[in-house]
Amino acid sequence: MGAADVVPGVSGGTIAFITGIYFRLLEAISALPVAFFRHLVRGRLGAFWREADGTFLVCLLAGILTSVVTLASAITFALMNYPVLIWSFFFGLIIASVWHVGRQVRRYRWPLALPLLAGTAVAWWVTTLSAGQVSPSSLAFFGAGALAICAMILPGISGSFILLIIGMYAPVLGAVKSGDFGILLLFGAGCLLGLLSIARLITWAFHHFHDYVMALLTGFMIGALNKVWPWKETLSWRINHSGDRVPLTELSVSPETFHQVTGQDPQLLVALVMACLGLALVLGIEWLGSRRSVT
Known part of the structure; x- marks a missing residue:
């Protein structure tokens, strides 16, 4: 999840879903406030830990933080030097995730097309937004965290991409790299704050409208495919915090058009291999999960 959240366009929520921990994560987060006031304030640490699924949350958080800190530079380097291959891998991963999440619907019926189309439209629209710029004040960092985490917990909507849109991706990544703990x-x-709010809402919606939530999440993933499409034509550029010239507005194009516009090799064969690797990774995780549930 940490590695995915570093990449603008890939959601950590997608990784949580395909690894089978998504709803356990939501339940644990939703239980935190109640467990805090019911047990922790009264000194019942053991009861608080059990009700909040503390071991699971601590292990997950440790893995996310470790991945973010150790892989932030490596993923940034890979995206700069091998963009087609990296985006192809994530494209295959999300394609398989669409199939995986769609299978969770208990009973298919035509009204589910409405949340499916709505989720697709919203996620697609988000991927077309241009990167913005805000002053990196203390309030901006707090607000960016609340907004980004709401996106990160939703499969298909990237918290990193939300940070990029509002102009806070570079400042946050810079704080991670420099170890600015304040x-x-x-x-x-x-x-x-954002996590506690959105987790309770999704958990409630899942319990009351399971199939509609699944259809909406599937739509989010379908719409996100526009962002991870490997071949892009850059329509405009911007200067980031490091003084580098980076794309501002991009348009998804065919591999042939990509070659004509950029003069670069579309690397079609290798891109297909990377997409298949992403697809195989999700299917492999699902297969391992099904074997574990049987045993």
């Missing part, structure tokens, strides 16, 4: 605490506080 800024990271503000960002983390915003994440905590």
Whole structure:
């Protein structure tokens, strides 16, 4: 999840879903406030830990933070130097995730087309937005955390891409790389507020409208495919915080058009291999999960 959340366009929520921990994560987060007031404030640490699924949350958070800190530079380097291959891998991963999430619907019927189309339209629209710019103040870091975490917990909507749109991706990534704990605490506080809010809402909706939620999440993933399409034509550019010239507005194009516009090799064969690897990874995880549930 941490590695996915570093990449603008890939959702950590997607990874949580295909690994089978998504709803356990939502339940654990939703239980935190109640467990805090019911047990922790009264000194019942053991009861609080059990009700909040503390071991699961701590292990998951440790894995996310470790991945973000250790892979932030590597993923940034890979996206800069091998963009077609990296995006192809994530495209295959999300294609398989669409199939995986869609299978979770208990009973297919035509009204489910409405949330499916709505989710697709919203996610697609988000991927077409241009990167913005805000002043990286303390309030901006707090608000960015609250907004980004709401997107991160939703499969198909990338929290990193939301940060990129509002112009906070580079400042947050810079704080991670430099170890600015004051800024990271503000960002983390915003994440905590947003996470507690969105998790309870999704958990409630899932219990009452299971198939509609599944259809909506499937739509989010379908719409997100526009962002991870490997071949892009850059329509406009911007200067980031490091002084580098980076794309501002991009348009998904065919491999042939990509070659004509950029003069670069579309690497079609290798891109297909990377997409198949992403597809195989999801299917392999699902197969391992099904074997574990049987045993």
